[in-house]
Amino acid sequence: MKIRRILFIAPLAVTAGLLFAAPAAAQDGEVALVIGALLGDDVDIATSEVTRGFDNSPLYGGRAGIYGHPWGFEGSVVLSPSGLADVEESGPGAAPFDVRVIYAEANVLLIPIPGPVSPFVTGGIGIHSFKFDDAGIDITENQLGFNFGGGIKGDLGAVGLRLDVRDHLTPFDPDDVDPLLIPILGLTDSKTLHNWEISGGVSINF
Numbered sequence: 001m002k003i004r005r006i007l008f009i010a011p012l013a014v015t016a017g018l019l020f021a022a023p024a025a026a027q028d029g030e031v032a033l034v035i036g037a038l039l040g041d042d043v044d045i046a047t048s049e050v051t052r053g054f055d056n057s058p059l060y061g062g063r064a065g066i067y068g069h070p071w072g073f074e075g076s077v078v079l080s081p082s083g084l085a086d087v088e089e090s091g092p093g094a095a096p097f098d099v100r101v102i103y104a105e106a107n108v109l110l111i112p113i114p115g116p117v118s119p120f121v122t123g124g125i126g127i128h129s130f131k132f133d134d135a136g137i138d139i140t141e142n143q144l145g146f147n148f149g150g151g152i153k154g155d156l157g158a159v160g161l162r163l164d165v166r167d168h169l170t171p172f173d174p175d176d177v178d179p180l181l182i183p184i185l186g187l188t189d190s191k192t193l194h195n196w197e198i199s200g201g202v203s204i205n206f
Helices: 002-021 181-185
Strands: 028-039 050-054 057-067 071-088 097-110 117-134 137-155 159-172 191-205
Touching (some): 028 071, 057 097, 057 191, 097 137, 137 191
Antiparallel strands (some): 028 057, 028 191, 050 071, 057 071, 071 097, 097 117, 117 137, 137 159
16 A cells, blocks of 8 residues: 555655746756755654654765756755664663664645845655664664755755755655554554654755
């Protein structure tokens, strides 16, 4: 069911993005390398004395797209070598899991102000991949996820600069994940994980 849902929705998002981008009067291509931070969300576990959450960690990757006024369309892949750590009321606990997080997403951008410095808002969907790695456990969980946010782009001619702030939302359903992840993520009910990205990048324009 999960794979069929992904295969059905993802092409619709790509098509919608292209339709939005097409009316732009002038379009420029851009390939950007980005680096920044992933601000991890907390997950619920069975005791109130311990908070388990994703570590704040580095993030890096790339984005490529076409941009005009007022629409743009881009794809991105960003990766973070994060972790899932426990924090006790009396002090920090151990980090029981390494977690590699990958976001592969397609986004539509609204660029209301043309020019060399352009703020934008954005939203999109894609595949959110989490690889949980610990002694005796090696699980990769892929979920359909969403993101929204905004930023600013600066055009310096052949190169450019950009700043992005995005909330990556990943829904988890206990009926739709590896059973070993249910106690790890505290999945008594469905929940949505919010991992925030703050990143900057240098682009090549063409």
